[in-house]
Amino acid sequence: MNQQIQRLFEIASKKERLIIGLMSGTSLDGLDVALCHFQGHGRRTRARLEKFDTIPYDDEIKEEIRSVFARTEVDFQQLCLLHAWLGKLHGSMVLELLENWNISPASVDLVASHGQTVFHAPVWMHNKPKFGNATLQIGDTDHLAVRTGIISVGDFRQKHVAAGGEGAPLAAYGDYLLYSSAHENRVLLNIGGIANYTFLPAGGNVKTMFATDVGPGNTLIDAAVQKFFGRPFDPDGSIARSGEVNETLISALQSHPFFKIPLPKTTGPELFNLSFLDKKLEETGIKTLSPAGLVASLTAFAAACIVQEMKLLLEKYRPLTIYLSGGGMHNPFLTGMIIDALPDCKFDTTQSLGINPDAKEAVLFAALANETVAGNGATFKGNTSGLPAISMGKISFPR
Ligand SMILES: Nc1ncnc2c1ncn2[C@@H]1O[C@H](COP(=O)(O)OP(=O)(O)OP(=O)(O)O)[C@@H](O)[C@H]1O
Ligand SMILES: CC(=O)N[C@H]1[C@@H]2OC[C@@H](O2)[C@@H](O)[C@@H]1O[C@H](C)C(=O)O
Known part of the structure; x- marks a missing residue:
């Protein structure tokens, strides 16, 4: 068996997990990093925020993202480069904070990364019904996983779209x-x-x-x-x-x-x-x-x-x-x-x-990753207000 699958199985079987949630929202102000302790999953989830910080984006990062952000026409090379660059950058930011906090990356079970939304296109907005709803987040989790050595979960919104949603809000x-x-x-x-x-x-x-x-x-x-x-x-x-x-x-x-x-x-x-x-x-x-x-x-x-x-x-x-x-x-x-x-x-x-309001969205993505590995979309079965009963996120191994 792939050793990474064995590791994932162990993480999924644990009673408690340490998960880092990452959120970089539409304001482009920085990366929110929330280190969360989880017990259980589904309706029995208990979360505790252990550490939180925001690493502000400097002008260079903001400008690079703005060059592709919410635009119908972009430089494709730039988009391609940014997808990898942001993944690596987020990985380095996680490592920097873990060092500041004196926490070893090996003790962290998962990183849950929202990525950076660069375009969000519900069908009502683009008005081309054959394409349906679509949304795009960049900052590839393979780069995050390789850089941090921590199994990373990301690209949460695609499953929501695939199951009939608009890809948001996932909160x-x-x-x-x-x-x-x-x-x-x-x-x-x-x-x-x-x-x-x-x-x-x-x-x-x-x-x-x-x-x-x-x-x-x-x-x-x-x-x-x-x-x-x-x-x-x-x-x-x-x-x-x-x-x-x-x-x-x-x-x-x-x-x-x-x-x-x-x-x-x-x-x-x-x-x-x-x-x-x-x-x-x-x-x-x-x-x-x-x-x-x-x-x-x-x-x-x-x-x-x-x-x-x-x-x-x-x-x-x-x-x-x-x-x-x-x-x-x-x-x-x-x-x-x-x-x-x-x-x-x-x-x-x-x-x-019990949750710092500035950390809340990052904590939510950590909770989604907790569900990806240990939960079950069926927790949400029976919702009649547009929430598909799914678990979300794609898993990237460090090796
Ligand atoms: N002291 C303050 N006074 C006024 N506005 C503030 C202050 N601090 C933060 N803000 C506002 O909050 C914004 C950042 O909010 P937040 O980080 O929650 O957004 P985001 O996560 O990027 O967005 P979204 O949730 O849409 O993805 C800033 O761009 C600013 O408009
Ligand atoms: C496509 C996208 O990134 N949407 C964000 C954005 O920021 C706020 C609002 O628009 C919300 O719909 C969503 O984020 C939160 C975290 C959500 O999915 O619940």
Whole structure:
């Protein structure tokens, strides 16, 4: 037998596993690295975050990724080179952190890598039905495995597409295993580049739980701040706070057909980008908006998309507790608008559920890898809200 299969069998048979989750999201701010301890699998999963850090991407890395990111036309050589380069880079970043943490790579069972989404294409967006849904993540896990010597699991989204999904959001799987409550209707709201949430009904019924994207979280805010202020994001919402919100622009942005598509649905910076914004500015004929007013309006737009979805959910489920995670929770101008508009909801962060909100997505991919080796897609059987009953991820051996 291939020794690596023997090793995989041993890892799958263990009662406890040490798994590193890696997430590099749509904001291109860096690689989130979460070292997690898992006990069990499926409904009996227990996760503990042992260590967490984000390795920021320097300007060179950001520029290289941006050259292929969310574009319909790219340099194919560049895409090919990046697929390998990012895999190696992520591997080196993992090794660097393990050394800082004084943890031997040999003690880690698996690395779970999301990779870098470079294009996300649900059928509603490309409108070519014969192709169906499609999504592409780069940063090959063979490079990660060879560089770290750790069996690596990646490319999680393809199975979801193959089984009828859009390839996202996958958060529902991990959220259901880790955060379901017997007594509380929970919303796990992640405000990253794109905002998405998982709904978990009290009692942990697999049937009605679901996850969906709701619209741009920070992606348009970041793009406008980068263009007009030369900074990566709006620190603590200070720019937005100094501008005036333009309601006409918000209505125009919200008139996009995406907001009428039934749940669950997904989107990305392929739609929510500066060209989308420019088109809407032209349509509305707005000429007098200051850069700070633009950032304020885009922040209010991001909040409005979230609030609209939460109000629809409240029509069916009450009371609701919303647990925040993702970088947008550090923008009090954004979260303030959401909280003020939803007086009937209780708000908290995933810290109360035992997970650092900045680490949450990386932990979720580690939980998915735990299921890849030890779990069973049948845990999710019976869901009627668009979640195929599958386990996901492809396995790369170091040798
Ligand atoms: N102090 C802060 N003030 C304002 N915004 C912040 C702050 N810290 C982080 N952010 C926002 O959060 C973003 C990063 O969020 P996060 O890392 O959750 O996104 P991501 O994982 O890349 O995106 P996605 O979840 O869509 O893949 C930044 O680009 C910025 O817009
Ligand atoms: C295609 C893709 O990478 N989508 C991301 C993105 O970032 C947030 C939102 O859009 C979500 O749908 C998804 O990530 C999270 C981790 C998910 O799959 O649950």
